[in-house]
Amino acid sequence: xxxxxxxxxxxxxxxTLGFSLISVVHYPSNLGSQRVIEKCGFLYEGTIRQAEKxxxxxxxxxxxxxxxxxxxxxxxxxx
Numbered sequence: 001x002x003x004x005x006x007x008x009x010x011x012x013x014x015x016t017l018g019f020s021l022i023s024v025v026h027y028p029s030n031l032g033s034q035r036v037i038e039k040c041g042f043l044y045e046g047t048i049r050q051a052e053k054x055x056x057x058x059x060x061x062x063x064x065x066x067x068x069x070x071x072x073x074x075x076x077x078x079x
Contacts, residue, residue, distance in 0.1 A: 014069040025062040041075040
């Protein structure tokens, strides 16, 4: 269900708002988010080390991804 919702948001961003690129990040420990991101066709850009300080004071890395409108449309045509 989350993958379908994410794809709908991507379609809105590209088709309605005219974005050319959408980026997303997640914590490395959040494997559910990583799976949704990968299923949507995002490309892994890299890990940003010590990127955020969370409410507990812990410093965490984040993994960054992006997808262009052309990449998204190409995936839609293949489905």
